[in-house]
Amino acid sequence: MKPTQTVALAARNLRRHRRRTIITAGAVAVGLMMYIAVDSLLVGVEEESNRNLIWYETGSAQVMHEDYLAERDDRPLKYTVDDARQVQQALEAAGLNATSRIVFSGELIVYRDPFPEDGSVMVTAYGIDPDTDNDVYRLPQTISHGSFLDPGENQALMGAWLAEDIGAEVGYPITVVTRTRHGYYQTIDLEITGIVNTPNPMINRTAIFLPEDVAAAYLQMDGAATEIAVAGRLGQSLPELTEEIEQQIAGAPELVVADWRTIAADVVALAEAKEMGTGIILLLVFIIAAVGVSNTILMSVLERTRELGMMRAIGMRDREVFATLITEAAGIGLIGGVIGMVLGAGAVTYLVEAGIDYGSIMRDTDVGYRVTQVIYGAWNLPVFGRALLVGIGIAVATAVFPVRRALKMSVIESLRNA
């Protein structure tokens, strides 16, 4: 029997039980739509999270002391880029946008009047160069109240959620208690000049920004910075960027280059864990589709026992009967896959355009991803092809058992079946 005839016969049988075919294919389609939609959200979250990391926390890559990366979470001031200005100029001379930052931890202390009450909270403070920071980062665009920093002024920008938590407003005085580069306690008095509401929850929740020269003076940095952030060129890969930066700092063996993926390894690991998330969705899809397809094929086989017996009696080989029934199952998978792709495309369009508002959850919970408020989906075209293959694969795999069972029956038993 020619393959075209097998396909034609399978197609006729699918049409013969149109309602059942549509219901089963519909179950497959809904499962695959869920798979495509969840994948879109995860990819969208990952893309936005990465973008918000780069734009507000890490830049594309950073030059830092070789021992700084391992202890970066503790914000140590003992491992620094000692001649930050020279390194920054070298990078700029090579045509790269670069800016230095002094990042440190401190206890933010506020007092009743003007604040609602006395209190303190741990913050991450960023000493930034108001003139060059915007070459790499995007803080000025996120100022919701007040204005950006002026060099040499004891001013601070504060993350919006932090400001909301402690009741801060533009013009309020704050004190940051920290330790200098040499380990001495130091207090820095600042006035809030602006509130930044970024799409990065870490910044909104725990960050304050002050002019780098002010931070340097209080912390006795002597021209040192904790990191020099660099913006990658459009279309330039991370290894290419890293190599280019390394060439510029070749004369300083204590310095290393770390790209954003290395710096934010924990967030990257979280993104990789999403594979498990999609795996679970796939498993659910598998179960839904498997039950549906298996049941449909089983029903189809049981109903047609005598017909299958006749086919075998007149000389159709078992493998040809097998191929016909498996083709039917593949047809259900194909129909379900195509409908699933169409529904998935609709769902992704909605997620890309409208997104899902997770504002309240993101505000109160640190989920690791650097996203806030509305989570948007993203188009991931390969997943559509994968969904189609999964649909067909599941349908075929789950049909094997009932078909084999039917073929185990002798021809005579099949023919006797009423």
Add this chain to the structure above:
Amino acid sequence: MITVENVHKTYQTGDTAVYALRGVSISIEAGEFLAIAGPSGSGKSTLLNILGCLDHPDQGSVTIDGQEMVQLDKSGRADYRRHHLGFIFQNFNLIPVLTAYENVAFALNLLNIPEAEIKERTISILREVGLEGMEHRLPSKLSGGQQQRVAVARALIKNPRIILADEPTANLDSTTGEAILDTMRALNERHGTTFIFSTHDPMVMEFSRRLIQLRDGTVASEREGAPR
């Protein structure tokens, strides 16, 4: 042409052994129009199944044109059925999603015959069984007699040596049944195909040129000649 020698067949039903055939021996010549008759449980369906390579005996031998059927494995039996045997069933057993034409052509599709030849032979045989103009009807749009004619055409189209018909008139009224038998006997005479029926329909027995009566798994009597 067909030699059945001392064939025994037993079925196990629970703890009970049912003796379907007890040493049946018959010989059938090419081109015969033969009925195997007998009451229910006499073994006629079992004998027909063995002749049709759908079942195999516990003991004895069945040779068709010198070929020992008992030695064929499952795949060999399927191949033999595909090339050399035609089947007509009591319930017609047409494929509901295929038209009359497609049901008949289906038997040739299995033999991978060129499309043009399939078309020519299918149209010809449908005309021969009186179904001209009904080629594109689905089985559900045909009467019982018409469906059985499709089944006869399907059995005959590959020019098999033998056509086995299991109670072919059982689901037809007497007029239609007689018409079908007329058609089959005409085809038997025209093509020289051997027809073997199992039946307990007196009309079929009367129609046959040779009648073998089975009782309790043995040949009870034989009648040669004198068909209607």
